[in-house]
Amino acid sequence: MHMSFDFPAQATRQLPSNLACRCVKVDAASWRRAAEELSASGGRFLTLWGADDRGRDGRFRIYAAYLLPQDVLVLEHDPGDVANPTYPSLASQFPSALRMERAIYDLLGVASTEPDNRGWLRHGGWPETVFPLRRDVDGTQQYPVVSEAYPFLQVEGDGVHEIAVGPVHAGIIEPGNFRFSVVGEKVLRLEERLGYTHKGIAKRFEEMRQHDGYRLAARLSGDSAAAFSWAYCAALEAIAGTVCPPRATNLRALALEHERLANHLGDLGALGNDAGFAFGLTQFSRLKEDLLRTNVAAFGARYLMDYILPGGVALDLPEHASRALLDQYLTLERDVKNLRSIYDEHGGLQDRFREAGRLEKDLAAKLGAIGLVGRASDVCCDLRVDHPWAPYDRLKATLVTQTSGDVAARVQVRFGEIGESLQLCRMLLEDVSSGPIRTEVPLAEPDRLGVGLIEGWRGPVMIALETGPDGAIRRCHAHDSSWQNWPLLEYAVLGNIVPDFPLINKSFNLSYSGHDG
Amino acid sequence: MFDTLSTMLRTGILTEPAPVSTEAPVVIETLQKDLRNILGRALCLRHVDAGSCNGCELEIQALNNPYYNLEGVGVKFVASPRHADLLLVTGPVSVNMEEALRRTYDAMPDPKIVMAVGDCGACGGIFGTSYASRGRVANIVPVNHTVSGCPPEPTALLRGILQIVRSKFSDS
Numbered sequence: 001m002h003m004s005f006d007f008p009a010q011a012t013r014q015l016p017s018n019l020a021c022r023c024v025k026v027d028a029a030s031w032r033r034a035a036e037e038l039s040a041s042g043g044r045f046l047t048l049w050g051a052d053d054r055g056r057d058g059r060f061r062i063y064a065a066y067l068l069p070q071d072v073l074v075l076e077h078d079p080g081d082v083a084n085p086t087y088p089s090l091a092s093q094f095p096s097a098l099r100m101e102r103a104i105y106d107l108l109g110v111a112s113t114e115p116d117n118r119g120w121l122r123h124g125g126w127p128e129t130v131f132p133l134r135r136d137v138d139g140t141q142q143y144p145v146v147s148e149a150y151p152f153l154q155v156e157g158d159g160v161h162e163i164a165v166g167p168v169h170a171g172i173i174e175p176g177n178f179r180f181s182v183v184g185e186k187v188l189r190l191e192e193r194l195g196y197t198h199k200g201i202a203k204r205f206e207e208m209r210q211h212d213g214y215r216l217a218a219r220l221s222g223d224s225a226a227a228f229s230w231a232y233c234a235a236l237e238a239i240a241g242t243v244c245p246p247r248a249t250n251l252r253a254l255a256l257e258h259e260r261l262a263n264h265l266g267d268l269g270a271l272g273n274d275a276g277f278a279f280g281l282t283q284f285s286r287l288k289e290d291l292l293r294t295n296v297a298a299f300g301a302r303y304l305m306d307y308i309l310p311g312g313v314a315l316d317l318p319e320h321a322s323r324a325l326l327d328q329y330l331t332l333e334r335d336v337k338n339l340r341s342i343y344d345e346h347g348g349l350q351d352r353f354r355e356a357g358r359l360e361k362d363l364a365a366k367l368g369a370i371g372l373v374g375r376a377s378d379v380c381c382d383l384r385v386d387h388p389w390a391p392y393d394r395l396k397a398t399l400v401t402q403t404s405g406d407v408a409a410r411v412q413v414r415f416g417e418i419g420e421s422l423q424l425c426r427m428l429l430e431d432v433s434s435g436p437i438r439t440e441v442p443l444a445e446p447d448r449l450g451v452g453l454i455e456g457w458r459g460p461v462m463i464a465l466e467t468g469p470d471g472a473i474r475r476c477h478a479h480d481s482s483w484q485n486w487p488l489l490e491y492a493v494l495g496n497i498v499p500d501f502p503l504i505n506k507s508f509n510l511s512y513s514g515h516d517g
Numbered sequence: 518m519f520d521t522l523s524t525m526l527r528t529g530i531l532t533e534p535a536p537v538s539t540e541a542p543v544v545i546e547t548l549q550k551d552l553r554n555i556l557g558r559a560l561c562l563r564h565v566d567a568g569s570c571n572g573c574e575l576e577i578q579a580l581n582n583p584y585y586n587l588e589g590v591g592v593k594f595v596a597s598p599r600h601a602d603l604l605l606v607t608g609p610v611s612v613n614m615e616e617a618l619r620r621t622y623d624a625m626p627d628p629k630i631v632m633a634v635g636d637c638g639a640c641g642g643i644f645g646t647s648y649a650s651r652g653r654v655a656n657i658v659p660v661n662h663t664v665s666g667c668p669p670e671p672t673a674l675l676r677g678i679l680q681i682v683r684s685k686f687s688d689s
Contacts, residue, residue: 024625064652086665121613123612125611125615125648125649126612126614126648126649127614131650137647137648139647140646140647140648141648142612142647142651143648143650145615145616147616166612167613168565168566168616168617168621170596170597171594172564172574172577173566173574174566174568174569174571174577174630175565175568175573175614175617177568192682195613196568196611196613196614197566197568197569197608197611197613197614197680198568198613198649199568199608199609199611199644199647199649200613200644200647200648200649200650201644201648203648203649204643204644204645204647215643216643219570219572219642219643219667220570220575221570222569222570222571222572222573222575223571223572223575225572241614244638266575266578279521279524279525282528282582282583283524283578284532285581285582285583286528286582288579289582289583289584289686292579302576302670303572303575303576304573304602304670305572305667329654338520338524339524340522341520342521342524346521347647378689397599409573412643425657434571454637480522498574511571512571513568513570513571515654516611516613
């Protein structure tokens with residue numbers, strides 16, 4: 001990729017991060033032009049966030065982060081007039097930006113030029129004149145819920161009817177609203193409405209100390225606790241100039257790969273089940289449970305909520321656990337291989353998987369598909385491979401991709417990544433050097449912005465952390481890759497039949513909580 | 518088909534005894550006995566995520582794996598609150614889920630037993646109360662029992678269900 005325009009050196013600064021990262025201040029024209037050129041040259045849009053700096057220098061700020069082949073580019077933009085701050089929408093270049101722009105308006109009252117002004121995170125739970133992320137707004141103030149109508153786009157025509165699903169779903173899953181427009185069984189349109197689990201995480205960060213924020217980050221999306229807590233710690237450590245000890249870095253990666261394994265195992269079972277093959281659920285949920293029980297011996301808990309913390313990890317890996325882990329990887333590898341061939345050769349199962357929920361490569365790339373969903377549509381991106389941070393820089397992970405973009409492809413990527421994860425885990429254990437598992441992280445200087453970017457099991461998760469004085473958090477933006485991939489589900493389901501939606505949805509398995517914040 | 522059947526045979530029945538956790542089998546056996554004696558039929562659960570991080574959901578789902586085999590002892594998850602004896606609620610209650618949670622609770626038949634699951638459901642957890650969160654489940658609907666933990670382990674959930682069966686359904 002070649003950027004045909006240069007940013008002036010005086011407007012550019014390096015940001016502390018686990019990856020190479022720079023921040024450039026741009027005006028509205030450059031903001032727009034950069035989006036056009038980045039879009040044309042294959043730059044990946046990562047996230048968008050805003051901050052209220054009126055108390056510091058009388059301005060609001062909007063930031064957009066992009067992934068370039070060589071580094072992360074953060075563009076910083078001043079949306080002008082504090083009474084009516086506005087910035088150019090990125091949605092025509094990067095469609096996934098639209099919902100982020102709506103969310104920024106709901107929380108900060110800074111508007112993009114995009115006309116869709118329906119609340120995204122605000123469903124009437126607080127007044128539309130209150131913007132909770134503004135620094136002069138008391139985040140603990142509660143308001144009565146005032147239900148507001150939410151106009152879904154109507155599809156009209158002979159025999160078209162709507163099916164409304166949610167927010168409470170018939171299963172043990174997170175809440176969200178799906179509005180289908182269908183003819184017979186066929187889906188003509190799906191419109192999602194999310195935000196139901198919004199619990200004010202960004203504002204809550206600002207009440208926490210820098211050294212405690214990792215706990216909240218881990219709970220952004222419980223199934224990605226290791227990824228988010230690592231991203232948080234990476235940002236904080238980079239700002240404070242701390243280098244995590246090598247043993248701790250290896251153990252963090254081991255935890256992240258175990259998180260990937262557990263989620264992939266769970267999904268493969270659920271996908272079998274959703275296609276009527278209960279055997280798959282039984283087998284894979286057994287393997288997942290075995291892994292979670294091993295986690296207790298290795299990391300002290302089934303789910304790694306508070307394992308990765310500033311400066312290292314909470315618990316050392318016991319000597320004997322290492323041996324037990326290697327044994328378990330062998331068994332797991334053998335069992336998954338067996339189950340993979342059963343899945344592959346089961347005609348009824350493949351009949352449901354193939355061609356269902358197909359997302360073509362061109363569309364996936366254009367819409368900004370990322371992470372596992374992207375890789376299943378041959379959109380090749382995995383931070384562990386293309387932007388490796390320690391210890392992935394020496395592990396040389398292999399990219400797993402598929403080309404067909406259907407449920408079958410998303411199943412195959414999971415199978416492939418289980419194999420790859422097991423390889424990485426073995427390398428990490430072989431190479432786990434002795435030494436400390438934690439180092440002191442000094443109080444970071446105030447007003448520093450740092451970025452942590454980690455490839456979680458779904459895709460990249462990002463934390464942009466801005467420090468306040470005396471160990472306070474001034475602003476913390478957390479981003480889950482589900483933001484990018486939720487809109488793609490609306491496309492993947494088109495032309496499919498309604499009864500295939502649960503299967504297609506499960507093959508994406510996106511986070512509601514990670515998205516809603 | 519041969520591979521499927523031979524895998525089933527090789528896997529065998531895992532429910533008893535569970536290899537690592539020594540508590541689980543005891544709770545499962547007791548739960549089955551109590552359900553038979555007290556309720557005389559299956560216990561129907563409905564789950565509502567009122568704003569959780571999805572950690573609690575993972576452990577509730579685990580109850581249906583072959584080790585805990587919750588359905589095997591007579592506890593099943595149902596799709597409608599109208600069919601539910603017991604409502605499991607996770608998460609701090611987000612303001613955006615407040616109404617949906619109330620409606621779910623209202624749709625339940627009496628005696629409307631509610632179990633708040635996880636630290637967030639029990640006390641608001643790390644999210645507490647704010648412009649977006651109402652905190653613990655009891656702030657919105659009456660709660661009979663809480664199971665703490667972040668997330669609570671399946672055995673803790675089983676024990677919670679067992680206690681509810683004993684204390685809330687023993688008169689009926």
